[in-house]
Amino acid sequence: MPTTASEVKTFSNFIDGKWVPASSGNTCENRNPADTRDLVGIFQRSGAAEVNQAVEAAQAAFKKWSHVPAPRRAEIIMRASAILERQKETFSQDMTREMGKVIKETRGDTQEAIDCGNFFAGEGRRMYGLTTPSELPNKFAMCTRNPVGVVGMICPWNFPMAIPSWKLFPALVAGNTCVIKPAEDTPLSVYNFVSALTEAGVPAGVVNIVTGHGAEVGSPLMEHPLVRAISFTGSSDVGRIIGESCARTFKRCSLELGGKNPMIVLDDANLELALEGALWGAFGTAGQRCTATSRIVLQKGIYKKFVDELVRRAKLLKIGNGLDESVDVGPVVSKAQLDTVLGYVEVGKKDGARLATGGNRVEDSEHTHGFFIEPTVFTDVAPKMRIAQEEIFGPVVSCIPCDSLEDGIEIANDVKYGLSSSLYTRDVNRAFAAIRDLEAGITYINAPTIGAEVHLPFGGVKQTGNGHREGGVGAFDFYTEWKAVYVDYSDRLQKAQIDRPE
Numbered sequence: 001m002p003t004t005a006s007e008v009k010t011f012s013n014f015i016d017g018k019w020v021p022a023s024s025g026n027t028c029e030n031r032n033p034a035d036t037r038d039l040v041g042i043f044q045r046s047g048a049a050e051v052n053q054a055v056e057a058a059q060a061a062f063k064k065w066s067h068v069p070a071p072r073r074a075e076i077i078m079r080a081s082a083i084l085e086r087q088k089e090t091f092s093q094d095m096t097r098e099m100g101k102v103i104k105e106t107r108g109d110t111q112e113a114i115d116c117g118n119f120f121a122g123e124g125r126r127m128y129g130l131t132t133p134s135e136l137p138n139k140f141a142m143c144t145r146n147p148v149g150v151v152g153m154i155c156p157w158n159f160p161m162a163i164p165s166w167k168l169f170p171a172l173v174a175g176n177t178c179v180i181k182p183a184e185d186t187p188l189s190v191y192n193f194v195s196a197l198t199e200a201g202v203p204a205g206v207v208n209i210v211t212g213h214g215a216e217v218g219s220p221l222m223e224h225p226l227v228r229a230i231s232f233t234g235s236s237d238v239g240r241i242i243g244e245s246c247a248r249t250f251k252r253c254s255l256e257l258g259g260k261n262p263m264i265v266l267d268d269a270n271l272e273l274a275l276e277g278a279l280w281g282a283f284g285t286a287g288q289r290c291t292a293t294s295r296i297v298l299q300k301g302i303y304k305k306f307v308d309e310l311v312r313r314a315k316l317l318k319i320g321n322g323l324d325e326s327v328d329v330g331p332v333v334s335k336a337q338l339d340t341v342l343g344y345v346e347v348g349k350k351d352g353a354r355l356a357t358g359g360n361r362v363e364d365s366e367h368t369h370g371f372f373i374e375p376t377v378f379t380d381v382a383p384k385m386r387i388a389q390e391e392i393f394g395p396v397v398s399c400i401p402c403d404s405l406e407d408g409i410e411i412a413n414d415v416k417y418g419l420s421s422s423l424y425t426r427d428v429n430r431a432f433a434a435i436r437d438l439e440a441g442i443t444y445i446n447a448p449t450i451g452a453e454v455h456l457p458f459g460g461v462k463q464t465g466n467g468h469r470e471g472g473v474g475a476f477d478f479y480t481e482w483k484a485v486y487v488d489y490s491d492r493l494q495k496a497q498i499d500r501p502e
């Protein structure tokens with residue numbers, strides 16, 4: 001049902017606990033990709049002026065916040081998690097409305113933020129450093145974790161609450177202050193998330209939101225001299241720009257980028273399980289997950305049977321507005337994404353892959369106002385074709401035949417990305433060989449390429465990132481600086497490496 005103009009709320013930036021409009025007076029519309037007549041909200045189109053205000057507010061709040069004991073900061077995070085739990089249904093519905101994925105998945109997205117809060121709240125009483133013997137007598141050595149300072153966060157739209165939670169929760173428990181830039185398509189979920197933090201007691205200035213277009217907000221944020229670290233999740237192209245900028249100003253920089261995730265299915269696999277996994281991995285979130293199963297590498301003995309059944313089942317998936325509980329696949333997020341995905345369908349056809357099902361925009365009367373694409377399966381795809389190499393980020397999967405596990409792994413690894421991977425087999429020896437040899441930050445055995453849990457490290461190898469991991473305790477390696485501390489209680493000058501007691 002379209003929203004009337006009078007019901008539409010205008011959101012300002014959230015800076016130092018206050019609502020601050022863009023000084024330019026410009027705004028952006030947030031529309032429902034399942035029905036573009038539905039205007040979800042109006043957000044500020046901000047620029048350098050608002051970024052500067054937000055960074056200065058974060059810098060001013062840093063000293064006090066960083067001196068709050070970590071267990072006390074963590075109690076606030078625990079309360080925020082409870083608020084998210086209370087608001088789970090409302091926030092999930094807002095999320096489906098602003099980015100389209102089906103309601104059971106947006107409930108999962110909100111749940112991931114809740115899980116993340118609960119995990120990092122517990123870490124507030126750990127944040128372990130280490131003690132170690134000194135080489136000198138009567139000297140004590142230890143390492144502590146200190147916050148980094150003001151952290152800038154630049155987010156994508158596909159996990160509108162989970163990804164901000166992976167960034168904000170560990171950053172806050174560690175004592176940092178933050179300026180977050182939501183994706184243009186999903187600012188409302190970041191507002192909902194930060195409203196929970198504020199209600200839970202995060203003080204003014206500790207978390208600030210600046211909305212707007214990519215470079216207009218992103219560039220001043222990553223270039224600001226008071227920003228000590230940038231945490232970015234998004235495309236490899238933008239990641240490269242951010243990495244270069246951060247290198248110039250010696251900022252710490254975490255890049256979580258694209259994927260081209262393979263699922264290998266061997267002849268001995270439980271085919272029913274693998275088919276179920278393939279449908280979920282390829283078409284969940286309309287294929288717009290960084291970990292989406294975008295290549296299915298099938299051993300030749302089961303290739304035909306698997307592909308025929310995959311195609312049959314893909315045709316049965318229900319496409320529609322994600323707020324309808326019976327829908328399997330929602331729209332893609334925007335017109336630009338629709339055009340990109342349909343462009344790749346043409347590339348696949350031109351390069352000689354067989355379009356076994358899908359490939360079209362769905363435009364009947366029920367879908368005419370949204371960006372819906374049929375679940376699409378390409379078969380007989382050669383590993384070097386563009387659709388098998390480049391991230392499509394839509395409901396399109398490429399089926400590639402292989403001879404053996406070794407051949408499958410070679411195909412799987414022959415892309416520039418390395419985020420997630422999966423293998424279906426009943427053979428434990430092959431499973432462990434694949435765990436060792438698949439070039440990816442994540443490997444699933446007998447499960448699709450999606451389904452990360454918040455307490456394990458999340459991130460990838462090769463051009464998927466720059467070596468950092470979100471999730472789990474490893475997140476503190478990004479959000480804290482190690483400090484080495486030496487306490488000499490000998491009452492005399494002792495010289496390391498020079499005084500060597502007999």
Ligand code: NAD
Binds near residue numbers: 217233234236290459
């Ligand atoms: P994107 O790179 O287009 O945008 C991400 C963010 O960067 C947005 O907030 C955008 O406004 C901002 N941005 C754009 N141009 C900028 C610039 N020049 N300077 C600074 N900021 C800029 O990505 P997207 O379309 O929002 O998200 C999809 C991509 O994200 C896919 O490639 C996907 O694989 C990736 N992703 C990766 C992970 C992961 O953890 N590895 C998770 C989710 C999504």
